[in-house]
Amino acid sequence: xxxxxxxxxxxxxxxxxxxxxxxxxxxxxxxxxxxxxxxxxxxxxxxxxxxxxxxxxxxxxxxxxxxxxxxxxxxxxxxxxxxxxxxxxxxxxxxxxxxxxxxxxxxxxxxxxxxxxxxxxxxxxxxxxxxxxxxxxxxxxxxxxxxxxxxxxxxxxxxxxxxxxxxxxxxxxxxxxxxxxxxxxxxxxxxxxxxxxxxxxxxxxxxxxxxxxxxxxxxxxxxxxxxxxxxxxxxxxxxxxxxxxxxxxxxxxxxxxxxxxxxxxxxxxxxxxxxxxxxxxxxxxxxxxxxxxxxxxxxxxxxxxxxxxxxxxxxxxxxxxxxxxxxxxxxxxxxxxxxxxxxxxxxxxxxxxxxxxxxxxxxxxxxxxxxxxxxxxxxxxxxxxxxxxxxxxxxxxxxxxxxxxxxxxxxxxxxxxxxxxxxxxxxxxxxxxxxxxxxxxxxxxxxxxxxxxxxxx
Amino acid sequence: xxxxxxxxxxxxxxxxxxxxxxxxxxxxxxxxxxxxxxxxxxxxxxxxxxxxxxxxxxxxxxxxxxxxxxxxxxxxxxxxxxxxxxxxxxxxxxxxxxxxxxxxxxxxxxxxxxxxxxxxxxxxxxxxxxxxxxxxxxxxxxxxxxxxxxxxxxxxxxxxxxxxxxxxxxxxxxxxxxxxxxxxxxxxxxxxxxxxxxxxxxxxxxxxxxxxxxxxxxxxxxxxxxxxxxxxxxxxxxxxxxxxxxxxxxxxxxxxxxxxxxxxxxxxxxxxxxxxxxxxxxxxxxxx
Numbered sequence: 001x002x003x004x005x006x007x008x009x010x011x012x013x014x015x016x017x018x019x020x021x022x023x024x025x026x027x028x029x030x031x032x033x034x035x036x037x038x039x040x041x042x043x044x045x046x047x048x049x050x051x052x053x054x055x056x057x058x059x060x061x062x063x064x065x066x067x068x069x070x071x072x073x074x075x076x077x078x079x080x081x082x083x084x085x086x087x088x089x090x091x092x093x094x095x096x097x098x099x100x101x102x103x104x105x106x107x108x109x110x111x112x113x114x115x116x117x118x119x120x121x122x123x124x125x126x127x128x129x130x131x132x133x134x135x136x137x138x139x140x141x142x143x144x145x146x147x148x149x150x151x152x153x154x155x156x157x158x159x160x161x162x163x164x165x166x167x168x169x170x171x172x173x174x175x176x177x178x179x180x181x182x183x184x185x186x187x188x189x190x191x192x193x194x195x196x197x198x199x200x201x202x203x204x205x206x207x208x209x210x211x212x213x214x215x216x217x218x219x220x221x222x223x224x225x226x227x228x229x230x231x232x233x234x235x236x237x238x239x240x241x242x243x244x245x246x247x248x249x250x251x252x253x254x255x256x257x258x259x260x261x262x263x264x265x266x267x268x269x270x271x272x273x274x275x276x277x278x279x280x281x282x283x284x285x286x287x288x289x290x291x292x293x294x295x296x297x298x299x300x301x302x303x304x305x306x307x308x309x310x311x312x313x314x315x316x317x318x319x320x321x322x323x324x325x326x327x328x329x330x331x332x333x334x335x336x337x338x339x340x341x342x343x344x345x346x347x348x349x350x351x352x353x354x355x356x357x358x359x360x361x362x363x364x365x366x367x368x369x370x371x372x373x374x375x376x377x378x379x380x381x382x383x384x385x386x387x388x389x390x391x392x393x394x395x396x397x398x399x400x401x402x403x404x405x406x407x408x409x410x411x412x413x414x415x416x417x418x419x420x421x422x423x424x425x426x427x428x429x430x431x432x433x434x435x436x437x438x439x440x441x442x443x444x445x446x447x448x449x450x451x452x453x454x455x456x457x
Numbered sequence: 458x459x460x461x462x463x464x465x466x467x468x469x470x471x472x473x474x475x476x477x478x479x480x481x482x483x484x485x486x487x488x489x490x491x492x493x494x495x496x497x498x499x500x501x502x503x504x505x506x507x508x509x510x511x512x513x514x515x516x517x518x519x520x521x522x523x524x525x526x527x528x529x530x531x532x533x534x535x536x537x538x539x540x541x542x543x544x545x546x547x548x549x550x551x552x553x554x555x556x557x558x559x560x561x562x563x564x565x566x567x568x569x570x571x572x573x574x575x576x577x578x579x580x581x582x583x584x585x586x587x588x589x590x591x592x593x594x595x596x597x598x599x600x601x602x603x604x605x606x607x608x609x610x611x612x613x614x615x616x617x618x619x620x621x622x623x624x625x626x627x628x629x630x631x632x633x634x635x636x637x638x639x640x641x642x643x644x645x646x647x648x649x650x651x652x653x654x655x656x657x658x659x660x661x662x663x664x665x666x667x668x669x670x671x672x673x674x675x676x677x678x679x680x681x682x683x684x685x686x687x688x689x690x691x692x693x694x695x696x697x698x699x700x701x702x703x704x705x706x707x708x709x710x711x712x713x714x715x716x717x718x719x720x721x722x723x724x725x726x727x728x729x730x731x732x733x734x735x736x737x738x739x740x741x742x743x744x745x
């Protein structure tokens with residue numbers, strides 16, 4: 001029903017556009033017109049479409065609430081004697097009856113009657129919606145097209161509508177972020193009601209499984225997030241150790257040394273690395289790199305576990321090479337040619353020029369590339385889950401298995417979980433801390449970039 | 458003073474460049490005083506190609522000791538290309554080929570075992586747009602001495618920096634903020650900084666590619682004074698679009714046109730009494 005109505009509104013808008021455009025075009029002959037014909041058309045189309053669409057949306061959202069409360073009010077007094085849960089069940093039964101779903105009947109005497117009321121109300125509402133929306137749209141068409149005159153400033157209306165549109169778009173983006181942060185905050189508060197904040201932040205033991213057993217104390221020392229965060233940092237550190245030098249060196253090669261033909265082929269190939277799904281990296285890490293690391297370690301007489309932070313970190317490093325290399329290449333290429341020439345003219349060699357002139361000039365961008373890569377590494381889940389393990393192990397030794405924040409969030413939310421259970425809620429607390437970590441990282445990055453910004457100009 | 462040899466004196470080597478064929482004019486020969494006695498830099502038969510396109514045709518030109526040579530001509534005539542031959546900056550341009558003989562103190566710079574690093578330490582360059590490095594004023598000047606290993610202990614470097622800044626007439630203005638970013642200086646100060654940077658490695662020749670084109674008249678006047686001072690110690694070649702600037706700072710002027718060297722002469726003489734029709738047209742502003 002609604003979809004046909006939507007199509008009808010679009011149709012009215014479209015015809016409004018052409019009516020407006022044609023009428024305005026007719027005015028152009030001989031006279032100077034304030035706005036171009038397409039602006040008149042657009043203005044009419046917006047008037048036909050937007051209010052009607054807004055009304056339609058409001059109707060669709062509010063209809064169930066209004067109808068349900070009307071139906072509820074029509075019910076006999078015994079309904080209101082029911083307890084909260086029973087009342088909800090009764091309402092569900094009525095709506096099931098109305099939709100023709102026959103389930104277990106509790107035999108409420110008034111259910112049939114209420115269901116038929118619900119059906120008729122729904123129908124009435126649908127018809128009313130069609131009539132109201134159509135009237136709004138069509139009358140807007142009539143009123144708006146009557147205003148097409150040579151000196152009517154249609155351009156300004158369209159401009160205003162566009163301003164509102166871009167404002168709303170950015171508002172959606174900002175509000176979504178705010179909403180996500182708020183949801184993280186509130187769920188985390190619930191978690192911190194059950195597990196003290198200091199225990200979560202400074203506890204050295206992470207074992208959320210204990211909490212499930214009701215006979216034990218809900219969270220006795222099992223929610224210390226330190227090992228989880230240390231694991232995250234350890235793996236991210238290994239990853240940066242791998243990706244930093246390789247990415248930077250390849251960026252320098254592509255930007256300064258490679259001849260254009262090599263660059264045209266090799267750079268997209270490297271960027272292809274970023275397109276590989278992380279789960280593929282994951283089994284590459286688990287099946288190839290982890291055993292290799294273990295064998296290598298054993299042959300050197302080191303105790304390497306089957307799953308190790310080192311294996312996961314190496315593969316994660318390979319994964320983030322293209323981030324560093326591609327971004328760093330862009331900023332190095334953006335360093336003005338005049339600085340290179342200035343350095344060459346002083347008799348500097350190419351490598352001296354890169355070291356002393358180009359790197360310092362490109363530093364803000366390079367730092368940005370690194371931080372992007374780090375936040376990517378911190379947020380990565382699949383590789384760690386497959387190659388580094390699930391055990392929260394507090395260690396700085398990359399040869400042992402560790403786990404990360406993201407992996408623990410996944411573990412917490414897998415399976416049937418109640419949202420008042422600390423294990424499930426711990427996901428939000430972890431998410432919140434992770435969010436703050438990346439936030440601090442970003443602030444740090446901005447500070448560095450600001451400090452060195454506009455150094456060449 | 459510089460000694461300018463009359464063309465007859467070098468008759469055995471009397472080079473008159475023959476222009477092969479150029480759209481507007483046939484067979485114009487370089488006239489005037491291309492050669493000097495004991496040249497600092499001497500160029501014989503220099504041609505430059507960018508890919509298939511020839512940018513310079515058989516240029517013969519000397520740079521005398523303690524002389525300022527102005528290179529003038531309409532845009533795209535090859536004066537900057539010629540300038541960049543002298544410190545081999547054209548090497549950095551892909552597909553650029555330089556033919557002919559370029560000698561500094563008799564040593565061929567394009568020779569296979571000529572070292573471009575030591576060449577560029579002998580031939581400094583100042584660019585059209587000031588291009589200080591994104592470093593402090595001190596580090597900008599110290600850049601050359603550091604990479605060439607000219608400085609020993611720290612205070613020796615301090616002396617070099619101070620001397621270069623004094624020579625470039627910038628010391629008074631920046632002595633109290635040597636360690637602030639060079640990009641904070643004004644355009645004219647930046648350009649003098651670039652000159653100081655070039656002279657800090659104690660070069661023999663300084664090439665200037667329209668050094669004042671991005672500057673206001675006051676900053677320009679300061680640079681021109683500076684160029685006149687620097688002549689005591691260095692050989693200078695300056696590309697300029699300003700006829701007045703050429704007249705003010707140079708002793709000899711070379712006029713380029715479409716890749717050809719049309720006329721070289723003592724500056725005063727050239728501006729009052731050009732020998733070639735093309736030169737006269739350009740100088741009097743009839744085209745260019």
